[in-house]
Amino acid sequence: MAEKIKRVRRTAEEARRVILDAAERRLADLGPEGIRLQDIAADIGISHPTILHHFESREGLVVALTQRTLEQLRAELFGAFTGPHARDADMHPILDRVFDVLSRQGHARLIGWMILSGAIRQSPEQGLLRDLTDLIHAMRVEESRTRGLPAPERDDTLFIVMLGAVAAFGDGLFGPLVRRAAGVTDETQIAERFRAWFAELLRSRILPSAQ
Amino acid sequence: MAEKIKRVRRTAEEARRVILDAAERRLADLGPEGIRLQDIAADIGISHPTILHHFESREGLVVALTQRTLEQLRAELFGAFTGPHARDADMHPILDRVFDVLSRQGHARLIGWMILSGAIRQSPEQGLLRDLTDLIHAMRVEESRTRGLPAPERDDTLFIVMLGAVAAFGDGLFGPLVRRAAGVTDETQIAERFRAWFAELLRSRILPSAQ
DNA sequence: TCCACTATTTTCATGATTGTAAATAGTGGC
DNA sequence: GCCACTATTTACAATCATGAAAATAGTGGA
Numbered sequence: 001m002a003e004k005i006k007r008v009r010r011t012a013e014e015a016r017r018v019i020l021d022a023a024e025r026r027l028a029d030l031g032p033e034g035i036r037l038q039d040i041a042a043d044i045g046i047s048h049p050t051i052l053h054h055f056e057s058r059e060g061l062v063v064a065l066t067q068r069t070l071e072q073l074r075a076e077l078f079g080a081f082t083g084p085h086a087r088d089a090d091m092h093p094i095l096d097r098v099f100d101v102l103s104r105q106g107h108a109r110l111i112g113w114m115i116l117s118g119a120i121r122q123s124p125e126q127g128l129l130r131d132l133t134d135l136i137h138a139m140r141v142e143e144s145r146t147r148g149l150p151a152p153e154r155d156d157t158l159f160i161v162m163l164g165a166v167a168a169f170g171d172g173l174f175g176p177l178v179r180r181a182a183g184v185t186d187e188t189q190i191a192e193r194f195r196a197w198f199a200e201l202l203r204s205r206i207l208p209s210a211q
Numbered sequence: 212m213a214e215k216i217k218r219v220r221r222t223a224e225e226a227r228r229v230i231l232d233a234a235e236r237r238l239a240d241l242g243p244e245g246i247r248l249q250d251i252a253a254d255i256g257i258s259h260p261t262i263l264h265h266f267e268s269r270e271g272l273v274v275a276l277t278q279r280t281l282e283q284l285r286a287e288l289f290g291a292f293t294g295p296h297a298r299d300a301d302m303h304p305i306l307d308r309v310f311d312v313l314s315r316q317g318h319a320r321l322i323g324w325m326i327l328s329g330a331i332r333q334s335p336e337q338g339l340l341r342d343l344t345d346l347i348h349a350m351r352v353e354e355s356r357t358r359g360l361p362a363p364e365r366d367d368t369l370f371i372v373m374l375g376a377v378a379a380f381g382d383g384l385f386g387p388l389v390r391r392a393a394g395v396t397d398e399t400q401i402a403e404r405f406r407a408w409f410a411e412l413l414r415s416r417i418l419p420s421a422q
Numbered sequence: 423t424c425c426a427c428t429a430t431t432t433t434c435a436t437g438a439t440t441g442t443a444a445a446t447a448g449t450g451g452c
Numbered sequence: 453g454c455c456a457c458t459a460t461t462t463a464c465a466a467t468c469a470t471g472a473a474a475a476t477a478g479t480g481g482a
Binding site for chain 1: 428429431
Binding site: 030162183 | 326
């Protein structure tokens with residue numbers, strides 16, 4: 001009667017990956033209360049002490065998940081800004097990719113949860129936006145020089161980057177609510193057109209002259 | 212030895228208010244895990260069954276808190292957009308008030324938590340941003356007519372409002388993280404200057420002509 | 423093939439949290 | 453001043469999540 005239970009044995013690394021994937025999925029789908037050891041374990045067909053074995057404690061799991069998420073986000077953003085369209089004046093492809101990571105892939109929700117629950121304490125990705133600001137600012141300075149215009153202030157570039165960041169994160173988490181409050185019926189279409197509009201806005205701020 | 216414990220008796224309404232205040236404070240400060248009946252009760256010096264008496268269940272408390280928060284936010288925003296500066300071309304005072312409500316008063320964090328935990332399901336404040344969009348769009352149409360320019364598209368106005376909303380919410384929740392990632396040292400000063408810069412950006416989009 | 427290692431499971435302990443029931447004590451109306 | 457009402461408390465039940473301990477079973481190397 002009692003079935004012979006075949007246990008799946010993974011490498012420690014693989015097991016950690018599978019567990020983190022499940023935790024991430026639950027967190028993105030169910031929200032803050034979604035991370036329960038037993039539920040996560042059930043999702044992937046293991047017993048919950050296995051999770052404790054790999055992460056010491058629930059807290060350890062959360063820390064690991066936070067670190068991995070931030071690292072992935074960093075890599076994604078870095079990829080977006082150093083990819084084939086990196087130096088295009090047209091920012092649509094880049095911004096589309098950023099928005100995609102943050103909203104469709106749910107990273108904005110994950111980071112939001114981490115901020116709210118205090119999982120993010122010290123500045124983890126210090127420098128990413130700083131480097132991006134420097135990159136864009138260099139483009140602007142060069143542009144203004146070739147056109148004989150006064151150079152833009154660095155803070156102006158900084159603000160553009162900050163706006164892009166808070167708007168992208170904000171859209172990922174609050175976007176659906178905002179669009180409902182605005183009485184938008186065709187959610188996805190408006191969301192897409194908003195991205196394009198916003199990309200054009202940023203472009204016009206960064207390089208007013210370029211077409 | 213045993214002190215005579217004097218129990219404070221409030222009206223039901225007052226008790227609900229005090230409890231919701233405490234819950235709100237804990238949620239804003241401690242994040243998702245901050246809402247525990249015993250802790251909330253301890254904060255205001257009552258026993259936790261009193262909370263259950265007034266809200267039926269923990270779930271009921273969360274629902275009540277969600278509704279009250281949304282209502283407050285609606286009132287605040289409505290006040291900001293119908294106050295003394297309502298029809299100024301300069302949006303600094305209005306936007307300052309909006310940002311203040313969302314970040315300093317922690318409403319962005321509250322709403323963020325409610326979105327993540329699924330407490331917000333159906334569109335609660337349907338119409339607020341819709342009305343705001345109509346209001347601003349009317350201004351723009353009038354403006355363009357007096358100057359003999361082509362009328363702006365409504366979607367353009369909608370996007371401006373959406374940008375203001377996601378950026379304001381995003382700043383309230385993700386702002387500190389973004390500024391750290393951008394290597395900003397003087398956090399509060401940059402945050403304030405960003406607001407002013409953003410207000411000016413919105414203004415120039417809404418009424419390009421006005422000084 | 424045997425063995426050491428460790429990923430995994432089963433079983434159990436503990437503590438925390440929500441919720442219930444009954445007793446108690448302010449308060450307002452008569 | 454008495455009484456009904458209900459806000460509040462005390463004591464307790466039930467559930468549930470984290471975590472510990474020990475047993476079990478793959479796996480890779482000698």
